[in-house]
Amino acid sequence: MKKISKQAVRSKSVSNVLASLRIEKLAPGDYVVEGLNACMRHQETTAHVLQEVMRRHVTLRRD
Numbered sequence: 001m002k003k004i005s006k007q008a009v010r011s012k013s014v015s016n017v018l019a020s021l022r023i024e025k026l027a028p029g030d031y032v033v034e035g036l037n038a039c040m041r042h043q044e045t046t047a048h049v050l051q052e053v054m055r056r057h058v059t060l061r062r063d
Contacts, residue, residue, distance in 0.1 A: 010040050031056075 014036045021028050028036075035049035 007040070014040055029056075 017036065018028065018033075032049070032053060035044055035052060038044035039046055039049060
């Protein structure tokens, strides 16, 4: 049985995220694409990319 590398798994995950956006007729921002590519190169973590996206798009509510 062929073993799948972690790099291949990351690449497939990134492809799936971008494909899901295309299905929904959405286009990711340049920083999202750069962040996902950085994840594939081990320069960023997915948690950090998610945090950056949330910081840009989710308003902070202070009650």
